[in-house]
Amino acid sequence: DQQVKQNSPSLSVQEGRISILNCDYTNSMFDYFLWYKKYPAEGPTFLISISSIKDKNEDGRFTVFLNKSAKHLSLHIVPSQPGDSAVYFCAASAIAGGGADGLTFGKGTHLIIQP
Amino acid sequence: KAGVTQTPRYLIKTRGQQVTLSCSPISGHRSVSWYQQTPGQGLQFLFEYFSETQRNKGNFPGRFSGRQFSNSRSEMNVSTLELGDSALYLCASSLGQGRGYTFGSGTRLTVV
Numbered sequence: 001d002q003q004v005k006q007n008s009p010s011l012s013v014q015e016g017r018i019s020i021l022n023c024d025y026t027n028s029m030f031d032y033f034l035w036y037k038k039y040p041a042e043g044p045t046f047l048i049s050i051s052s053i054k055d056k057n058e059d060g061r062f063t064v065f066l067n068k069s070a071k072h073l074s075l076h077i078v079p080s081q082p083g084d085s086a087v088y089f090c091a092a093s094a095i096a097g098g099g100a101d102g103l104t105f106g107k108g109t110h111l112i113i114q115p
Numbered sequence: 116k117a118g119v120t121q122t123p124r125y126l127i128k129t130r131g132q133q134v135t136l137s138c139s140p141i142s143g144h145r146s147v148s149w150y151q152q153t154p155g156q157g158l159q160f161l162f163e164y165f166s167e168t169q170r171n172k173g174n175f176p177g178r179f180s181g182r183q184f185s186n187s188r189s190e191m192n193v194s195t196l197e198l199g200d201s202a203l204y205l206c207a208s209s210l211g212q213g214r215g216y217t218f219g220s221g222t223r224l225t226v227v
């Protein structure tokens with residue numbers, strides 16, 4: 001049973017436009033959410049996170065939105081740049097439980113930025 | 116500040132053999148967790164160590180084990196390798212409390 005779902009395996013966006021990556025979760029114990037970016041043959045690189053006490057967090061071109069009632073979060077990248085082409089993973093953790101279960105990852109969305 | 120270092124980067128083993136992978140966390144990080152990435156299953160949590168104690172383990176068979184040393188370095192071991200164990204094995208370190216994980220570049224294990 002997938003507790004974190006990224007329903008779009010791939011997404012193609014024109015350079016300069018907004019990229020919106022979506023993620024849904026089912027476990028109501030999750031209270032901390034992260035987005036990672038991954039290039040082939042490299043480890044995931046942390047992008048941005050959000051705690052369940054917030055509904056929005058911004059860092060430069062990256063903004064994460066959290067809708068707790070819908071158990072949905074999204075990552076917005078504005079404007080999209082060619083270097084953003086990568087696989088993006090959504091991850092969740094239960095901080096209140098000490099986070100000892102590690103991160104639960106979605107299966108990723110391959111973002112392709114078209115010139 | 117050095118990142119998370121995993122060795123070796125690539126490894127080819129034969130079915131039935133065992134393998135040990137190593138991870139050196141960021142200095143000061145006491146939590147080390149391991150993940151397996153495969154095309155079909157994505158990134159899956161293997162286990163996490165904090166101050167030399169395994170805090171939790173994911174849904175993997177007992178052939179997968181690990182340990183953490185007093186300097187926070189960690190090793191994971193896979194015994195009786197199967198073809199399906201071919202994957203990218205990633206190590207992540209953090210200060211603890213389940214946040215701020217920094218990943219290494221991984222060890223690509225191929226079982227033939």
